[in-house]
Amino acid sequence: MKWTTIHPAVLNLGLQYAEWGIAGGNARCTAMLNTFARVIADYTTPPHQTLSRHLTSVVSRHVDFLNTTRALSTSMKAAVRFLKHEISVLSPDLPDEDAKAGLIAQMRSFVEAKIDFADKAIVKETLDKGKIRPGDVILTYGFSSVVNKLLLKAHARKIPFRVVVADARPKFEGQRLLASLVAAGIPCSYCLLTAVPSLTAPRPTKVILGASAVLANGSIMSRAGTASVALLARMARAPVIVCAENYKFTETLRLDAFVWNELGDSEELSAAAATMPVTSTGGHVSVLHNWRDIASLKLLNLHYDITPAEDVTLIISESGFIPPSSAYMVFKEIEQNVSLA
């Protein structure tokens, strides 16, 4: 791929994806559409070409590039599908400037409707239906933007509750959520995934999680470790609520976390230990500093796992409360509405 054919704003975005400066389905999708708005604003149709045909290839090229920095999330794929559809239905007679302005407006409204409004609806629905009650101890895992919004809003509504943020190496994404909740004054506990089964004082009353994707069989694709949290909750008879915007529903079916996954950098596992002075490492040198020299040693850093539908009590989207078994139906419904619109 020729780097020169990639818009500098997209190069910059790709770098942020690769370094996890921007992470999470909603954040990555929003950033991509905002950046593509700039690409489209700077776009001019070459002579003897039509915008609707040529711009599609430009978008594809940029999407392919972003895919090399980090695999596209389900949210981003949904946005790309939407954008390509919008380009394809543009009238060839439309002047370029009008077409571009129209597309940019469409993209803005996608972010507003599918993410901002959707999250507001999810938060409102969850709170109005009393899914967070006074005295609740809510266990969550890692960082989810909609869970963050939900908990902040619940606190703003003066519901007294406690949050346990569970987290895991190597990303420690839960610390971001923790900082946000603590700043708002919500009483919080923090633990690693390994401590979740022994959480007793206080014992979580429910689990609220975010999702990267809701698969056709009602399974949830989310940050590695989520499935363990849901499983432990089911064993402890605590309900598991997953908040996911409609656009994260997909017709994809994955039966385990190996059909598709994203592999993180192995160095994250070996290097991170060095930041933790542990007695076993004898100072600050990572035990794994020379792991590449050991022929039979491999490091595996999986990003996602699949929470089976049986471990999910309820999915909440802007369409309302959805039992996991109806995930595919919801997807079909949304798809139909889009094609009708």
Added chain:
Amino acid sequence: MSKDVSLQVDAFIARLRRRQTVGSFNVAIESAKILHNVVSGSRWPDQDHLIDLLQHVGRRLIAAQPGEIAVANAVRRVLNIVREEATKLPLPENPKEFREQLRAGVKQAILDMIDDFLHSGPHIASQALQHVHPNDRVLTFGWSKTVLEFLKEAGKLRKFQVMVVEAAPACSGHQMAVELATAGIDTTLVTDAAVLALMPKVDKIILGAHAVTADGGMIATAGSLLVAEVAKACKRPIIVCSGMYKVSPLGLMQQQEVLSLNSCPNGVYDFEEGDVVERVEVVNPHYDFVPAELISVLVTNMGTHPPSYMSHMLDDVYSKLDLVI
């Protein structure tokens, strides 16, 4: 107690307190050696006084580091040795002769017991081929010397794969993975978060214990329960390797003190982020309790047994009279 022995006891207590002597294996052997010296280097008129003396020293050793359950186990085993040796001897006609015979018998029995401790690792490892089969995919959690020896023994004859779960925050699995791989075993180090994703691909789980309770459950590195619960949900067998010196005659209820041990948040949350950490309760337990029903088999130096059999085996090495010291 002679001055020399008394100093030895004090020094050992200090080492336990300062955590200079750590790990079930080390503390069990050191405790047994100290008690051996107490038996040989003290004056006592009869077995009742000897038991009193050993109980007194034992209580101090246990109090020095209650988390090291193997100390209490060693103390109780030595007390049982005294009781058994005393019943073996004919009725005392000459108290002095009886005393010296008892002393010699107890000392020998303690040395035999230490020998047992020293060989428990190899004894456990010698059963590895019963449990690890060619092309198996084995999952283990964190560091365990016993499990390491076990897998290395199997690796001498068989080709199999090991997934080592790193066991954050201490990440003792890193050392485990390095040692296994250095021994030529096909090893993959994975994060704690990947346990559920991997479990369907795993044939069996082999775990080490910090202590085994009377009912066949175990106290182990925090996170072991996560692995065990996930394994149960995926219907994968769990093999626990443990020397008999880790097997306690007490049940879970008497071990609450150990289970409530909470480490400092170090490694879980950076102190540099002081503003947040001050307002947050950081939960970082040392140990988990894995109940017996999650364990498929216990491999000890006495053989391979279902966990429910553990209470019977305890009768051979502990006396009911010593449950409370």
